[in-house]
Amino acid sequence: MLLEARNLHVGYGDATAIWDVSLDVDAGEIVSVIGPNGAGKTTLINAMAGLLRCRKGELRFDGADMTCVRAYDYCGHGIALVPEGRRLFVKMSVEENLELGCYLAAARAHRQESLERVYGLFPVLRDKRRQLAGELSGGQQQMVAIGRALMARPRIVLFDEPSLGLAPTIVDDMFDIIMRVRQDGAAVLLVEQNVLKALDVADRAYVLEQGRIVSTGLPADLLKQPHIREAYLGV
Amino acid sequence: MPSATLLGQALISGVLAGGMYGLLALGLSLSWGLLRLVNLSHFALAFLAAYLTYELGTTYHVAPWWAAAMIVPVMFLIGIAQHWLFDKFKVNELASLLITFSFAVILEVAIQLYWTADYRRFETHYSTMSIKAGPFYIPVLELALCMVAGVLAWGTWLWLRKTYVGKALRAAAEDADIAAAYGVDHKKLAYLLSGMGAAYAAIAGTFIALIATLAPTQIWAWLGVVFAVVIIGRLGNPLGALLAGMLIGASESIAMAVFEPAWAPVVSFSVLIAILLWDPEWL
Structure with missing residues (x-):
């Protein structure tokens, strides 16, 4: 187990x-x-x-x-958590939120590869990567929360x-x-x-x-x- | 209405004097914004550093930059020790205000016991030097202070934006639990930041020794204006703190030139209230 x-x-x-x-x-x-x-x-x-x-x-x-x-x-x-209510770092950019996911050294070594994977799953996040996470729609924020978890590998x-x-419709996507x-x-x-x-x-x-x-x-x-x-x- | 030259000179002097507000605000803004600790003893630590610079300079003839090189690491350790107390007693935002107020009073008394309540002045040959630029005079010490404050504020800003440690500190300030869930050991980072805050107080203190006349009660002289600067510059934003310092310094200086010197203290809080009411987008 x-x-x-x-x-x-x-x-x-x-x-x-x-x-x-x-x-x-x-x-x-x-x-x-x-x-x-x-x-x-x-x-x-x-x-x-x-x-x-x-x-x-x-x-x-x-x-x-x-x-x-x-x-x-x-x-x-x-172990990575996608918390209830997303709990993004709303005053930080989308990409910074994702980078927090790979804060630890082992995950950080694969930062670029993981970012590509997350942007592959959620192409809209690539366009919004410089925006503050708090400015995104609910569905997009949920994408960031999931992406942040995946960054931790x-x-x-x-x-x-x-x-x-x-x-x-977004629920189905999730x-x-x-x-x-x-x-x-x-x-x-x-x-x-x-x-x-x-x-x-x-x-x-x-x-x-x-x-x-x-x-x-x-x-x-x-x-x-x-x-x-x-x-x-x-x- | 004063002449253009006088106004220009007031603006230059004000911006340069504002550099000191910004430098003092830097450490305060970091611990308030990122650790939720309001450190009133920041001012007392700065004055302790100023008195030490004065003592080393006048008694042992140590140049101020060498004095700073000795005092800054010691203050870094004092900042860490202070944070150990906060950590041990799980101090919150309001309690930190009260506790650091008492730290500051204790330091004030200690300074008064050792150096007495007399005014002290650290005379150096460069304290009156200035550069002439057209019709204006630029005092060398204040210019150096602003350059140091600029490098520190810019460097700290970049550190918070670009490094993983900086991002982790900002994330933990927003949501410490979730930051921890991604591996951020906030406690360890908090010690580092507290040490940095105290080190910045020491750097400010060295310049206070060179620029100002020292007396124990002067610890409280900058309290109000620097608080206004920290809030206008936005908590936890080092570049904001420096720019707000220069804004307040310039406003004060121009108010003194146009109206009367007595108006100066009104200016910082008027600007603070105006900005809080206006709440512009770009802040």
Whole structure:
């Protein structure tokens, strides 16, 4: 397994937001976590990215124990985050945002090659590379956020609600890009409220409700469960 | 209305005097803009450096540039030590204002204990030298100060724009968590920047020793105007700080020539308020 979480407890301050979560992502896999607002999806993904400390449990990446690794060392292990709401450096140019993705020496050595790859995926960013990231449209900002993650040459990309706030046509593009990321060799952990889309691209999926994993399996099997159909698809 | 020559001379003197505002604003703007720490002790560190330059010059006959070469690295280390305290006690923006205010008061008292409250003047043969350009006089020391401030501001600006460390500092100022997610060790960079800020205070201090008359209370003399300069120049923008310094210096000097010297202190804050209200795009 590439990413292994075992009985993970994560919280903010005095409150625990996710309990006893176990989750795996294998190399080259797309794994989706679906669940309603406030279920703890962002908490889960931020813990995987090193932004939140785990209270209890184990987090392993490629066999290495990640629980004692400092936040700024996660990226060097090959974990890159596309955060909720994009969180670009809005006062910096598009290209500077991308360059931050290859801040670490190993990724920096491939700066030019990675930039070409990102501009190949998102040609519009090449034209706007000198513009401030904050001046771009929502869809273009999401492209920068994904590009920034790819610049790190990650082995897994963590996507947190990539379709949030985007027009429907652009949402389709984003899911195409997620497939491309996997084709290029990285694993994907995707957290989404857009359940149909998230299950459509996934190899496996987990259902997170009120901070706990309540169900897991192949997307096709999950779609057959009455609870999932009722709660997420309204049928 | 004063003559064109007088106005021209006022403009030149003002811009050159503004170089000092800019030089003092540089370190303050960096730590405020990029670390969210408002360092009032910046002024006290500059005066400590000025007194040390004075002491080395008058007692040991050390040339000011050699004095600066000795004082700047020491101040760099003091800046790092100061940041260690901020880091250890997790100081936020407002608390930093109060804590560094007390640092400044302590330094003021220490300076007064050692050098007394008497006015001190470091006389050098070049302190009165000037170049004549047409009808105008350009004082050599102020010109040197502006050149040094220009090189530092330009160099720091380029460093923040072009190097990975500079970009990482700007990114971390916007969103420290996400910068960390891409490998930026913000704490380490913050130490470097704090050291640089204190080193810039030392460079400003060397020029203060040469240009101004020293007294412990003078620590506070530039506080208001330099704060205005930092805000007008935009936090964290070194070139902005220098240009704003020169703008305020020139405005003050022309106001003194056209109206009365007493008007000078009003000018910097009038310009600040005008710019805050106007909020031009290019800033």
